[in-house]
Amino acid sequence: MRVTLLGHGRLGSAIAEGWRLTGAVSDPTILTRAVPPVCPPETQALVVAVKPAAWREAVAPLLATLPVDAVVVSVMAGVLADDLAAAAPGRPVARVMPTTAVAQGQGVAAIWSADEPARALAHRLFDPIADTVDLDEEAMLDAATAVAGSAPAFFYALAQALAAAGVEAGLTQDAAERLTRGALRSAGSGAGTDASLEDLIARIASPGGTTRAGLDALVDADLNGAGAAAVQAAVSRAQALARGD
Ligand SMILES: NC(=O)C1=CN([C@@H]2O[C@H](COP(=O)(O)OP(=O)(O)OC[C@H]3O[C@@H](n4cnc5c(N)ncnc54)[C@H](O)[C@@H]3O)[C@@H](O)[C@H]2O)C=CC1
Numbered sequence: 091m092r093v094t095l096l097g098h099g100r101l102g103s104a105i106a107e108g109w110r111l112t113g114a115v116s117d118p119t120i121l122t123r124a125v126p127p128v129c130p131p132e133t134q135a136l137v138v139a140v141k142p143a144a145w146r147e148a149v150a151p152l153l154a155t156l157p158v159d160a161v162v163v164s165v166m167a168g169v170l171a172d173d174l175a176a177a178a179p180g181r182p183v184a185r186v187m188p189t190t191a192v193a194q195g196q197g198v199a200a201i202w203s204a205d206e207p208a209r210a211l212a213h214r215l216f217d218p219i220a221d222t223v224d225l226d227e228e229a230m231l232d233a234a235t236a237v238a239g240s241a242p243a244f245f246y247a248l249a250q251a252l253a254a255a256g257v258e259a260g261l262t263q264d265a266a267e268r269l270t271r272g273a274l275r276s277a278g279s280g281a282g283t284d285a286s287l288e289d290l291i292a293r294i295a296s297p298g299g300t301t302r303a304g305l306d307a308l309v310d311a312d313l314n315g316a317g318a319a320a321v322q323a324a325v326s327r328a329q330a331l332a333r334g335d
C-alpha cells in the first residue's frame with residue numbers, strides 16, 4: 091500500500107518504525123516540517139499524526155496533491171471525523187487510537203470509521219503492528235484514548251509512585267527504580283497472554299500473603315476512584331479538544 095505519513099514525532103515515528111520492522115508498509119512518504127507538503131499521486135492513505143492544534147494548518151497544503159480517493163487516517167486524539175472530512179472533501183475518514191508500542195509491533199489500537207472500506211484499510215495499516223479493537227461509535231474513541239493511548243503513562247505514574255514508596259521503605263533510588271521497572275515488564279508479559287486480569291492477579295496474590303495485603307490497601311486508598319478520575323479527565327480533555335479548546 092502507498093502511504094503518506096504526516097508528522098514524524100513520538101507517535102508518527104513509532105508507527106513508521108513498526109511498519110519498517112514488520113514490513114507492513116514499505117517506503118512510506120514521511121512528511122515533516124522540513125519537506126515540501128506534497129502527497130505522491132499514488133497515495134492510498136494519508137496518516138495524520140500531528141498535534142490536534144496543528145492538523146488544519148498541516149493538512150491544508152496537501153489538498154492539492156492528495157488523491158480524491160485516498161483515505162484520511164487520523165491517529166489524533168479529539169479530532170472529529172466530520173471535521174477531517176470537511177477539511178479533505180470527498181475523502182473517506184478512519185480514526186485510530188494507538189499506543190507507541192506499535193514501534194515494536196506490539197501496540198494496541200482502537201479503530202473506528204463510518205466507511206467500511208476505510209475501516210478495512212485502517213486494519214491493513216495497524217493489524218501488523220497492534221492488537222486492533224473495532225469500535226461501533228466514534229464517541230467511544232475518547233474512552234479508548236483514556237484506557238489505551240494515554241494509559242501507558244498512567245501505568246508509569248503508578249510505577250513511579252511504587253518506586254518512591256520503595257525508597258521510603260529503605261531501598262536506594264536506583265534499586266527501587268530498577269525493581270519497579272522490572273515489575274512493570276513482568277506485568278506486561280502477563281498482559282500479553284490470554285489470561286484474564288483477574289487470573290493474573292490471583293496467580294500472584296497468595297491467600298493471606300503480601301500481595302493481598304497490598305491490593306486491599308490499594309482499594310482502601312481508592313484505587314478505583316483514582317482510575318475513574320484519570321479516565322474521566324482524559325475523556326473530558328478529548329471532548330474539549332474536539333471543540334477546539
Ligand atoms: N504520543 C502518544 O503516545 C500518542 C499520541 N497520539 C496522537 O498523536 C498525535 C501526535 O502526537 P505526538 O507524536 O505525541 O506529538 P509530537 O509533538 O511528538 O509529534 C507531532 C509532530 O508533528 C510535526 N508537525 C507539526 N506540524 C507539521 C506540519 N505542518 N507538517 C509536518 N509535520 C508537522 C511536529 O514537528 C512533530 O514532529 C497527537 O494528535 C496525539 O493525540 C495518539 C496516541 C498516542
Ligand SMILES: O=C(O)[C@@H]1CCC=N1
Nearest residue numbers: 166167235238239240
Ligand atoms: O496525551 C495526548 O493527548 C496523546 C493522546 C493519547 C496519548 N497521547
